[in-house]
Amino acid sequence: MKLRESNIQKLDRGVYDVLIIGGGINGAVAAAALSGKGARVALIDQRDFAGFTSQQSSNLAWGGIKYLESHDYALVRKLCLSRNHLIDSYPSRVREIRFLATIDKGFRWSPLFLWAGAWVYWLFGNGFTKIPRLLFKRAISREEPVINTQNAAGGFEYSDAYLHDNDSRFVFQFVRSAMDRGGIAANYVESLGARRDGDLWITQARDVIDGKTFEIRSKVLINATGPFVDEHNRRTGEQTEHRHLFSKGIHLIVPRITPNQRILAFFADDGRLFFVIPMGARTCIGTTDTRVESPFTEVTEEDRQFVLDNINKRLNLQRPLNRADIIAERCGVRPLVVKAKADGSVRDWMQLSRKHEIDVDRAKAHLSIFGGKLTDCVNVGNEVAGIVAELGIELPHRNYKWYGEPHPSVREEYVHQARLMNLDGYTSPESIETLTSRLWRRYDRQALELLADIREDPRQAEVLIKGTDYIRCEIRLAKHQEMIVKLEDFLRRRSKIALVVRREDIRNAEGLLEACEILFGDQAREKFDEYFREPSATRQASAREVESGQAVAGAA
Ligand SMILES: Cc1cc2nc3c(=O)[nH]c(=O)nc-3n(C[C@H](O)[C@H](O)[C@H](O)COP(=O)(O)OP(=O)(O)OC[C@H]3O[C@@H](n4cnc5c(N)ncnc54)[C@H](O)[C@@H]3O)c2cc1C
DSSP: OOHHHHHHHHHTSSEEEEEEEOOSHHHHHHHHHHHHTTOOEEEEOSSSTTOSGGGSSOOEEOOOGGGGTTTOHHHHHHHHHHHHHHHHHOTTTEEEEEEEEEEETTOSSOHHHHHHHHHHHHHHTTTOSOOOEEEOHHHHHHHOTTBOOTTEEEEEEEEEEEESSOHHHHHHHHHHHHHHTTOEEESSEEEEEEEEETTEEEEEEEETTTOOEEEEEEEEEEEOOGGGHHHHHHHHTOOOSEEEEEEEEEEEEEEOSOSSSSEEEEEOTTSOEEEEEEETTEEEEEOOOEEESSSOOOOOHHHHHHHHHHHHHHBOBSSOOOGGGOOEEEEEEEEEEEETTOOSOSSOGGGOOOOEEEEEETTTTEEEEEEOOGGGHHHHHHHHHHHHHHTTOOOTTTTOOOOSOOOHHHHHHHHHHHHHTTGGGGOOTTOSSOHHHHHHHHHGGGHHHHHHHHHHOGGGGSBSSTTSOOBHHHHHHHHHHSOOOSHHIIIIIISOHHHHSOHHHHHHOTTHHHHHHHHHGGGHHHHHHHHHHSOOTTHHHHHHHOOTTOOOOOBO
16 A cells, blocks of 8 residues: 555544644654654645745755844854754755855945955854855956856855755655654645644544545644644634744746856845855756735746846856746745734835744644744754643653764765665766765665665666656655655655756656656556646746757856
8 A cells, every 4th residue: 555545544543642734844844853752743734745835945054144134143143053953964965055145336235344244154153164255356257257247346255055955855854754753644635624622633634635534633733834824723713923924935947057066146136135056957046035915926927037137137148048048947935924913014024034933822732833944944843842742742752863864874884885886887977976975865774775676676776767867766765655646746846857857858758657657557647647737837938949958058
């Protein structure tokens, strides 16, 4: 029986210590922390895990240098320490990266002043990263010829960190970790609302795939529905001290702009920081910050033009980027926390900070998680576990460290085995990293199972979907362990194929149908068609104007 079906059958059995609604980063870390510490945990998400906000971020684990300007020193300090802790705990998934910020003439702060600010930022992070550098115009041109320095006053370089794979994969790894420790998780299961019955919560759930409804009983209920926290609280009649406002942000993914593994930072025409972020063989550009009323948003023509105009103005490209260069787009809302009574204009919108708050209704054993960032995820997991323990749930392994990559000895054993079988000899020529490091980062200890598969049948190391890095045994592992319900779950979230390969190229990729057969058996064709039936904003442009894989950007 498939993992999801088996988990759904368990959801209406017995009483869980905790039911978590929402499998974005906040719900995923809550599940991983509580399962690791020994609670009986269930997690449901109406969509796929990380299927809403947590798949739309900038993929940065950062201390929030820009919040220094709004004097949020405590937040910056906390985020810097969280970032350091993530780099330490996930050496292969979260990596330090340099940010090269170019400052235009006439900007509100001089490069020298901002460089001094970068030193303060570095100190806030306990000097954990490489030191900041001041760069004159000529040095910027020399180091990054792709930057147009005509109007530059100078620049500075500092460090933060980024998620090497992708935000949604990072989130799924916490869900996987919760399941490995006995948690029961299911995607495409919606909470229709919950009521308190004596000492228990009874949540009405609906399997979105087959429409069946059932009840889940739990002692504690955690509302981790991101932008939908207020809506779900209305359904359960919960009053909270905080609520959400929404800020929309978009990213455009285009062919690689610079071969250097560093982030280019600029201040856009509206004064906000925006980034050119490496994404494998592609570049991700963003983001924007627009106040919106609804969590459901899409990239508008105006958004695209704003990002393209700003980037074209600041780069020396052989020709300006245009709509046809867009390989994929990302668009989401940041759930920003404010006091429930605030009128929404208490602070300058651009400076509203990104902290998290957990509101607790102790009488009813209910938690609502507001705001937050991927960067802050370990703190959220620990705080939730602390609160749940205070509510009287026994955590038999209270001091268990529930996060982090396995002990270095596990990695050493993996690398040793990989070397003995010459795993890197199988690395695809199109890949920008070795198979040994890629498999470890994506699967950690499960990568040992993949080595066993390849030893048994070397065909398992062949790239299955042409034009991507993914090998046959990874797809098999995804089928059994990664709860793939729709093709999009695999292409967009467990992998980042849909972000870095044009839709038309994916459709025509040799091996995709075979991958579908592995993932979905006799439903392969149906799932394939379902994916390509859904509209894509970039589809028309890519089919009409751009030849597959064409590189368009480069230093002039
Ligand atoms: C453009 C942008 C850039 C960002 N960049 C960064 C960054 O670089 N670094 C960083 O740290 N943070 C960043 N963030 C912030 C970060 O992405 C979010 O704060 C975080 O992903 C929110 O996670 P969440 O779990 O609260 O919400 P979500 O990820 O939205 O998860 C909530 C889940 O609840 C589910 N759900 C809702 N209602 C129900 C229901 N009734 N039943 C069952 N499930 C339900 C949804 O399907 C969803 O999956 C960025 C955000 C945006 C929008």
